[in-house]
Amino acid sequence: MKRVAILISGGGSNMETLSRSMTGDHPARPALVLSNVPDAGGLVKARAMGISTEVVDHRPFKGDRPAFEAALAKAIAPYTPDIICLAGFMRILTPEFVGLWQGRMLNIHPSLLPKYRGLNTHQRAIDAGDHEAGCTVHVVTGDLDDGPILGQARVAVLPGDSTETLAARVLEMEHRLYPEVLRRFAAGDNTPVCLPGPDERPKTGERSD
Numbered sequence: 660m661k662r663v664a665i666l667i668s669g670g671g672s673n674m675e676t677l678s679r680s681m682t683g684d685h686p687a688r689p690a691l692v693l694s695n696v697p698d699a700g701g702l703v704k705a706r707a708m709g710i711s712t713e714v715v716d717h718r719p720f721k722g723d724r725p726a727f728e729a730a731l732a733k734a735i736a737p738y739t740p741d742i743i744c745l746a747g748f749m750r751i752l753t754p755e756f757v758g759l760w761q762g763r764m765l766n767i768h769p770s771l772l773p774k775y776r777g778l779n780t781h782q783r784a785i786d787a788g789d790h791e792a793g794c795t796v797h798v799v800t801g802d803l804d805d806g807p808i809l810g811q812a813r814v815a816v817l818p819g820d821s822t823e824t825l826a827a828r829v830l831e832m833e834h835r836l837y838p839e840v841l842r843r844f845a846a847g848d849n850t851p852v853c854l855p856g857p858d859e860r861p862k863t864g865e866r867s868d
């Protein structure tokens with residue numbers, strides 16, 4: 660049974676759906692939810708699900724990334740995770756820290772990588788007039804929002820979409836994609852997950868009848 664540590668900074672909706680998916684014959688279980696933000700809403704959700712939590716506040720380290728990451732490693736170690744899932748974790752990790760977890764750390768990013776690495780992905784897709792957007796789960800490497808892609812989910816960008824309406828549509832697919840990717844990854848299967856599947860079409864929000 661693989662042990663999974665989930666790192667968050669905010670509401671933790673991805674952490675929640677990931678944790679709830681790890682039941683029954685799923686080859687992994689959540690061992691820890693850690694946040695760099697002491698009052699992150701996701702910590703409350705994790706505790707309500709009976710998952711151990713830790714907080715490593717990045718602010719006292721004032722940009723001393725290695726010191727923050729040493730504290731991170733110290734907090735994580737006792738839970739002996741096999742896999743780390745970044746889920747809305749908004750700190751950039753150094754290649755050294757990533758190297759410790761080489762190939763065993765996943766991240767979900769709200770764009771169809773390699774498009775729109777970094778922030779404000781939905782606004783950038785709307786500004787570019789894209790008809791499609793989505794999210795990507797990838798193996799974390801030393802380069803920001805890079806690394807082997809383990810899955811992608813596509814949604815339509817609709818006329819009149821705001822960043823909020825697009826973000827909500829993408830988040831819904833994140834909650835489907837990440838658990839599916841983790842299930843395969845924990846079983847040692849890196850076959851990429853593509854959503855919607857062949858028998859589904861991206862939800863356009865327009866009535867089909």
Ligand code: GRF
Nearest residue numbers: 669670671672673747768769
């Ligand atoms: C998601 O949009 C994810 O793509 C991005 O941060 C958000 C996390 O939301 N990395 P939540 O904390 O999982 O609700």
